Amino acid sequence: MVEPTPGYELPLQLFAAFRAIIDAAHADLARHGHPDVKPMHGFVFQAIGTSGTTAVELGKRLGISKQAAGKTIAGLEQQGYVERAADPGDARRKLVRLTAKGVDMLAVSARSFDAIQARWAQTIGPERLAALQADLRTLAPGEVFRLDIPGWFGADR
Known part of the structure; x- marks a missing residue:
């Protein structure tokens, strides 16, 4: 035993x-x-998904503030992992997509x-x-x- x-x-x-x-x-x-990938980035990439998301939605999915999501996006964008692009369905929104x-x-x-x-x-x-x-x-x-x-x-x- x-x-x-x-x-x-x-x-x-x-x-x-x-x-x-x-x-x-x-x-x-x-x-x-x-x-340069950190453990949190896996959650971020999964939350972005295959069709992309906005910074606000990313923050909601991750349980973090819009500001924290924006900072994370900026860092990943600088490293070449994500890009921001106009949302084809709404030109006022910016989508974050995986590169x-x-x-x-x-x-x-x-x-x-x-x-x-x-x-x-x-x-x-x-x-x-x-x-x-x-x-x-x-x-x-x-x-x-x-x-x-x-x-x-x-x-x-």
Whole structure:
């Protein structure tokens, strides 16, 4: 029988596992031409989506202010990951869209996460990994892909 650990260790272990995945993915991103991408940027790119979004909507999706979204957009624009363009449906609005470099970063990160998952399956076995994923879906019901994590981690909470 496995000895139970103190309850406070569980969130720390889950976070350590999350951190290990993110650190490994970002090391891979750096090796594949994206050394300047930060962990929050993945949430930003997903929130922008394939058809783009406005700074206001991006802030809402991420749970951050319009000003914080604007600052993030400006930094990513300077690095060549996003661009601003007129909204074809409303000339008064500016859309933020991923550039080819931004789309490439998403493709590299998807391959990285697949490789990390495969390594975890090798380490603990594919059945145990599948069971872990099923258990996590049970324990964390609801929307799996939450984009508001940057705002949730913010100091103003």
